[in-house]
Amino acid sequence: MSQPVKAFYTGLFRHTLDDKNRLTIPSAWRAAHGASDTFLATPHPDGYVAVLPPVEVEKLYEKAAQKALTDRDAQDAFARFFAASHAFTFDKQGRISLTDELRAHAGIDKDAVLVGTLSKFNIYSPARWTKVEERTAGDNLGDIMRRIGI
Structure with a gap:
């Protein structure tokens, strides 16, 4: 008996919002989900949008x-x-509205x-992602990975 496929999200994708502020989500990320699966987009304190898939929403x-x-x-x-x-x-x-x-x-x-x-x-945003790349460049990424146990 096979186990259900666990959804996972890897990679980096650059997309442009359409005129209705819709954003296409990569097909690889959508593949493990049904049409009725509900996600939650929330503002992260570090200035980006964190998107929680159904399993994280349930937690x-x-x-x-x-x-x-x-x-x-x-x-509160x-x-x-x-x-x-x-x-x-x-x-x-495969689009979402922000x-x-x-x-x-x-x-x-x-x-x-x-x-x-x-x-x-x-x-x-591209500018905020660039800042993340700068913070994790070179040896910094290795140091961070060791600190968090990866």
């Missing part, structure tokens, strides 16, 4: 469901987090850089 759902309604800090944090987030599915052409707020947060005008991080993916 987040469980964490949110475990917090008491009387836990004001947790409820979840309210702010989910107010800024956008749930979506892919359209028939809200104006998410695009503004990430500094995305027309061009975007999609970067896989294995269990999820991120959407950057």
Whole structure:
């Protein structure tokens, strides 16, 4: 009996938003998902859009469901987090729509850089992705990988 395929996201893709602010998601990333799979796009504090696939959304759902309604800090944090987030599915052409707020947060005008991080993916403006590349250039990447245990 074979195990279900675990979705993973690798690679870097440069895409341009269309006139309706839709962005095509790489077909390799869509392959493990059905038409009704719901993703969550959320603004990351470091200035990009983090996209959580269904399995990560489910983990987040469980964490949110475990917090008491009387836990004001947790409820406030979840309210702010989910107010800024956008749930979506892919359209028939494999595109998603980015809200104006998410695009503004990430500094995305027309061009975007999609970067896989294995269990999820991120959407950057080209300028912000360049900064990530600069921070991780040369020996810095090796040092970071050793520090995080990869």
